[in-house]
Amino acid sequence: MIIGVLGNNPFGSYLEQAVAGETLDGRKLVIRYCNDIKEALGCQMLFINTPGRTKEVLAALSGKSILTVGDGEEFAKNGGMIQFYLANNKTRIKINLAAAKAANITISSKLLRLAEIVE
Amino acid sequence: MRIKRTDAPIQRKLMNVILITSSAALLLTCVAYGSYEFVSFRSAAKSHVSGLGAIIAANSTSSLAFDNKEDASEILDALKAENRIVAACIYDTKGYVFATYPRNEPVRSFPSVVTDEGYHYGNQAYLEGFQPIAQETRRLGTLYLKYDMTSIYSRFRLYGLIALLVVSLSFLVSLLLSRRLQKSISQPILDLAATAEQISTHGDYSVRAGNTNAHEAGLLTKAFNHMLDQIEKQNQEITRFNQQLEAKIKDRTRELEGANNELQESNRRLEQFAYVASHDLQEPLRKIQTFSELSEKNVENTGFVKRYLEKINLSANRMSDLIKAILQYSRLSNTEDAYEKIDLNQVLENVRTDLELVIAEKKAVIHAAGLPAIQGIPLQINQLFLNLVSNSLKFCDTEPLINISSAIISRNGEKYVQLTFADNGIGFEQQYADSIFTIFQRLHSGKAYAGTGIGLALCKKIVENHRGRITVDSVPGEGTRFFIELPI
Numbered sequence: 262m263i264i265g266v267l268g269n270n271p272f273g274s275y276l277e278q279a280v281a282g283e284t285l286d287g288r289k290l291v292i293r294y295c296n297d298i299k300e301a302l303g304c305q306m307l308f309i310n311t312p313g314r315t316k317e318v319l320a321a322l323s324g325k326s327i328l329t330v331g332d333g334e335e336f337a338k339n340g341g342m343i344q345f346y347l348a349n350n351k352t353r354i355k356i357n358l359a360a361a362k363a364a365n366i367t368i369s370s371k372l373l374r375l376a377e378i379v380e
Numbered sequence: 381m382r383i384k385r386t387d388a389p390i391q392r393k394l395m396n397v398i399l400i401t402s403s404a405a406l407l408l409t410c411v412a413y414g415s416y417e418f419v420s421f422r423s424a425a426k427s428h429v430s431g432l433g434a435i436i437a438a439n440s441t442s443s444l445a446f447d448n449k450e451d452a453s454e455i456l457d458a459l460k461a462e463n464r465i466v467a468a469c470i471y472d473t474k475g476y477v478f479a480t481y482p483r484n485e486p487v488r489s490f491p492s493v494v495t496d497e498g499y500h501y502g503n504q505a506y507l508e509g510f511q512p513i514a515q516e517t518r519r520l521g522t523l524y525l526k527y528d529m530t531s532i533y534s535r536f537r538l539y540g541l542i543a544l545l546v547v548s549l550s551f552l553v554s555l556l557l558s559r560r561l562q563k564s565i566s567q568p569i570l571d572l573a574a575t576a577e578q579i580s581t582h583g584d585y586s587v588r589a590g591n592t593n594a595h596e597a598g599l600l601t602k603a604f605n606h607m608l609d610q611i612e613k614q615n616q617e618i619t620r621f622n623q624q625l626e627a628k629i630k631d632r633t634r635e636l637e638g639a640n641n642e643l644q645e646s647n648r649r650l651e652q653f654a655y656v657a658s659h660d661l662q663e664p665l666r667k668i669q670t671f672s673e674l675s676e677k678n679v680e681n682t683g684f685v686k687r688y689l690e691k692i693n694l695s696a697n698r699m700s701d702l703i704k705a706i707l708q709y710s711r712l713s714n715t716e717d718a719y720e721k722i723d724l725n726q727v728l729e730n731v732r733t734d735l736e737l738v739i740a741e742k743k744a745v746i747h748a749a750g751l752p753a754i755q756g757i758p759l760q761i762n763q764l765f766l767n768l769v770s771n772s773l774k775f776c777d778t779e780p781l782i783n784i785s786s787a788i789i790s791r792n793g794e795k796y797v798q799l800t801f802a803d804n805g806i807g808f809e810q811q812y813a814d815s816i817f818t819i820f821q822r823l824h825s826g827k828a829y830a831g832t833g834i835g836l837a838l839c840k841k842i843v844e845n846h847r848g849r850i851t852v853d854s855v856p857g858e859g860t861r862f863f864i865e866l867p868i
Contacts, residue, residue, distance in 0.1 A: 351447060351448075352446070352447075353446075354446075369442075371439070371441065371442040372442055374442065374451065375442050375443070375446050375448055375451055
């Protein structure tokens with residue numbers, strides 16, 4: 262299970278520490294830092310941090326079964342699947358259900374209940 | 381308990397048994413059912429609460445993961461559907477209260493520390509406890525639920541009330557039923573007891589217990605009646621035996637009286653006998669003394685002495701005759717000779733032969749025709765005939781005519797041979813009819829008619845020996861008739 266980071270890494274070493282020793286369905290979680298889209302294609306989950314190029318990147322990944330995550334404004338509106346944002350000093354999420362469906366990814370209803378759905 | 385004053389103890393006991401048994405069974409059933417219901421209700425409540433808790437916990441994982449209190453509160457709000465959940469809250473991993481239900485419930489009203497997982501019955505009729513909230517293996521927080529049991533308990537109180545009502549009602553019903561049904565058992569026993577009491581008070585063994593339909597009681601009644609039968613039979617036997625005994629005693633007493641009378645009579649006779657015998661024997665003895673004295677004085681006069689010695693000899697002979705007769709008489713008293721068949725014609729022939737000389741001398745005629753044969757002691761019957769005939773020959777101044785006849789008579793259902801000796805002798809006054817049979821009693825002086833005074837006494841004794849009787853019928857100067865009756 263590969264979690265990729267495209268663009269600048271905003272997490273420092275925090276992400277590495279968070280996944281250390283964690284598994285999902287028996288598979289080890291691995292962090293990959295990608296320099297281009299080509300490298301990112303092997304990931305199952307991809308954090309996109311490419312200000313200015315986000316639309317272009319998302320268009321390139323469209324249809325691929327990669328869960329796209331980002332925290333840029335309009336990220337979900339532009340076709341990103343999960344977008345983090347801050348509200349009342351708390352992290353909240355927006356989910357683009359159509360984009361996820363297009364990539365054949367199902368999102369847990371529990372998560373959906375907490376999220377704001379974006380068309 | 382008392383049902384009615386008139387009920388017998390056995391009826392009360394039977395009813396008590398029935399009522400106590402049925403009530404105990406019913407009560408036990410109610411208690412067992414109630415306890416089972418209570419236990420299963422409590423465990424059902426536990427699993428119900430923990431099921432609810434599992435749902436809440438599963439739903440609240442994302443709220444905890446994303447630190448969304450509003451969402452957690454919303455999830456907890458769903459507990460409104462179950463109004464017995466009176467309080468609930470979610471703790472975060474650090475043990476701080478994250479969300480509460482109801483929303484405005486103050487935090488201090490919840491347990492400040494998360495303790496053991498699982499649900500427990502608190503002492504205030506609440507079911508409360510903790511349940512982990514986890515995503516996969518990751519612990520995200522803890523759920524606390526408080527479940528109000530009071531409504532369930534009040535329902536159990538209602539159950540108890542209903543059970544009490546049912547028990548009381550069934551008690552009443554079984555009271556009514558047992559009043560009716562116990563009679564089939566108690567009635568025969570009561571009847572039996574009444575019969576037994578009647579018997580013991582009145583001593584009447586002829587009464588019997590009735591009502592013999594119930595099995596065991598029927599058997600008892602039958603056995604009781606059988607026993608009464610036996611007692612009655614034995615009673616009758618005892619009474620009969622008593623009566624027999626009394627009759628026997630009466631018989632014996634009568635026999636004894638008879639024997640006593642006989643004894644007295646024989647005693648009297650013996651005294652008389654002794655008196656008469658000594659008196660009669662003294663007469664020849666005095667003669668012997670007198671003539672022997674005279675002989676002594678006139679010893680030189682041989683003619684006198686010879687005459688005196690003749691007199692002495694005569695007196696001695698007379699004494700000898702007397703003693704012989706007495707011996708004969710006394711021998712009759714203890715004879716045990718056997719009975720034989722005796723032809724009376726033959727007996728009369730013997731007598732004719734014995735008295736041949738006297739008959740010829742007195743020119744006597746003896747008539748006898750068709751005398752029967754009888755059972756008797758031959759020597760004694762011979763003696764009887766001899767004495768009677770010689771008696772007739774003796775007391776006769778003319779030529780004796782003796783007529784002997786016989787007849788069969790019946791008296792008191794018994795048959796007798798009646799022999800009649802009739803003569804034409806001197807006869808006697810009828811007033812002496814009894815005394816002529818007494819020993820040594822003589823109507824005439826020894827000078828007029830010789831004799832010992834024993835002959836007729838002997839006759840009477842012989843007839844009595846043969847269980848017969850002898851009577852006499854006489855007219856002075858005309859003749860005498862002797863009647864002898866001997867049983868056949």
